[in-house]
Amino acid sequence: MAELSIENVTKRFGETEVLKGVSLDIADGEFVSLIGPSGCGKSTLLRIIAGLEDQSTGDIRIHGKSVAGQRAADRNLSMVFQSYALYPHLSVGENIAVPLKMRRMNGVQRLPVLGRFMPGARAMTGEIGQEVDNAARMLEIGHLLDRKPGQLSGGQRQRVALGRALVRDPVAFLLDEPLSNLDAKLRVQTRAEIAQLHRRLDATFIYVTHDQVEAMTMSDRIAVMMGGRILQCASPDVIYEDPDTIEVAEFIGSPKINILPVSLARSGRLSFFDHDLDLRATTRIEGAISLGLRPEALHLTKDDAVLHGTVAHTENLGAELYVQVDIPGLENRIVLRTGASRRADLGIGTAIGLGFDAASALVFDGNGQRVRRIEVQSAVAAHEVA
Numbered sequence: 001m002a003e004l005s006i007e008n009v010t011k012r013f014g015e016t017e018v019l020k021g022v023s024l025d026i027a028d029g030e031f032v033s034l035i036g037p038s039g040c041g042k043s044t045l046l047r048i049i050a051g052l053e054d055q056s057t058g059d060i061r062i063h064g065k066s067v068a069g070q071r072a073a074d075r076n077l078s079m080v081f082q083s084y085a086l087y088p089h090l091s092v093g094e095n096i097a098v099p100l101k102m103r104r105m106n107g108v109q110r111l112p113v114l115g116r117f118m119p120g121a122r123a124m125t126g127e128i129g130q131e132v133d134n135a136a137r138m139l140e141i142g143h144l145l146d147r148k149p150g151q152l153s154g155g156q157r158q159r160v161a162l163g164r165a166l167v168r169d170p171v172a173f174l175l176d177e178p179l180s181n182l183d184a185k186l187r188v189q190t191r192a193e194i195a196q197l198h199r200r201l202d203a204t205f206i207y208v209t210h211d212q213v214e215a216m217t218m219s220d221r222i223a224v225m226m227g228g229r230i231l232q233c234a235s236p237d238v239i240y241e242d243p244d245t246i247e248v249a250e251f252i253g254s255p256k257i258n259i260l261p262v263s264l265a266r267s268g269r270l271s272f273f274d275h276d277l278d279l280r281a282t283t284r285i286e287g288a289i290s291l292g293l294r295p296e297a298l299h300l301t302k303d304d305a306v307l308h309g310t311v312a313h314t315e316n317l318g319a320e321l322y323v324q325v326d327i328p329g330l331e332n333r334i335v336l337r338t339g340a341s342r343r344a345d346l347g348i349g350t351a352i353g354l355g356f357d358a359a360s361a362l363v364f365d366g367n368g369q370r371v372r373r374i375e376v377q378s379a380v381a382a383h384e385v386a
Contacts, residue, residue, distance in 0.1 A: 003027060003063055003064070003204075004025075004050070004061070004062055007027075007058055008023050009060065010049060010056045010370050011045075011059070011228075013334075017228060018044050019041045019228045020229050022045060023235060023280075024230060028204060029202045030204055030220050031219050032206055032219060032222075032233075033206075033207045033214070034207070034222060034223050035205065035222055036210065038210065038317050040227060043177070044227075046079075048060065050077055051072030051077070053072060053340040062171060069337060074307045077173075078099075078166070078173050079174040079175075080161050080165050080175045081178070081179045082178060083177055084160070086157060087149070088149050090149075092146070092147060092148075092149070092163075093132050094133060096136065096162055097128050097167070098123065098164065099131070099206050100168070101128060103168075107324040109121045109124070131167050133145075137165045137299065138166070138197070141159050141163065145147035154181055154182045154202070155182055155189065155364055158181075160179055166197075173204065175205065177210070179211070189216050191218055194218060195217070195218045219235075220235065221233055222236055224252065231244065232244045243273055243362065244369070245364070246368040247368060249362060253294060255295045255337065257292045257355050258294070259290050259291070259332075260267075260272055260334075262277065264285055264289055266282060276307055277361075278358040278376055279291075279358050279363070279375070279377065281363070281373065283371065283373040285365045285366075286365050289363065289365060290364045291358050291363060292363070292364060292372055293362075294337075297357060298355070300357055306354065306355055307334060307353065308352075310351050310352070311325060311347065311348055312333055312348070313333075313348070321339065334353060334354065359376050361374075
């Protein structure tokens with residue numbers, strides 16, 4: 001296992017600055033996902049950790065020791081690529097054994113025919129074969145050891161790539177979008193297998209993905225990256241329920257969070273289109289104020305409706321229903337997540353009212369930063385009475 005520290009790492013390609021002072025501490029045995037849109041620098045950061053790229057400035061430390069300038073092979077990190085990177089002419093067993101042979105055997109001992117007659121080669125081959133069998137058994141691919149990669153499914157190839165990383169007994173596993181080439185069913189199955197493997201090994205995993213479902217379901221912590229910076233690093237629950245910025249709130253969550261423009265009275269009371277909300281700011285807020293509401297925070301109502309609109313589109317997911325609502329005066333539609341039992345009541349063009357629990361609302365200032373000094377009106381009233 002590895003305690004790994006990324007200290008103010010920057011990376012430039014010519015005049016383009018890809019990483020802008022990234023710092024992150026990863027504990028022994030932790031599963032950390034780097035997530036963000038394409039071009040945010042997450043794969044570049046992973047390659048720098050692996051030693052495949054050099055940082056422009058900053059440092060990478062493993063167990064407190066700098067690995068700056070150290071070759072990738074000397075860092076004892078295993079990397080699993082998106083493309084599997086398997087040798088097509090070798091069997092599954094031979095593919096898994098490659099890193100062990102490269103580490104333990106000299107060039108002559110690795111020769112196909114002559115190598116087996118060299119001193120010590122037979123014993124090493126037996127040890128390597130046993131370790132390959134153990135890894136294959138753990139990943140449930142023991143029956144595939146004699147097949148070639150071309151005879152395997154995408155999910156099986158990914159397990160072979162994981163097996164090749166596993167036998168190295170690395171201090172950490174680095175995974176660069178390993179599931180992006182799989183179909184939806186295989187992605188669900190394989191991400192469960194990776195999570196189980198992490199629990200079994202209790203090893204350090206650094207996982208790069210653009211898929212928030214993968215990050216939310218497997219990670220101990222998620223580092224959300226945008227524009228070469230880490231905007232927030234926290235547990236999946238905190239990232240979803242308590243985002244630091246509007247960018248994080250909008251990136252994490254499906255359907256996407258609803259963002260409403262609200263105004264601020266001198267008393268601190270927030271309002272939406274002259275409708276007073278049960279929210280009051282207890283601090284000064286700069287710039288235009290936005291209110292964030294997750295689709296599940298909204299509910300259908302007639303009595304305490306804050307939003308009034310018409311159903312524009314519905315998406316039936318079986319157990320639940322996503323409803324897109326046109327609100328007069330708003331450029332973007334509001335999305336409601338509700339139970340599938342309401343399907344018959346929410347036909348296209350139906351006029352509806354929406355309310356929400358004020359405690360579930362997220363407030364952001366004009367710079368997109370979270371405003372946390374917000375009081376729910378009921379709490380405000382109780383405070384004033386006291």
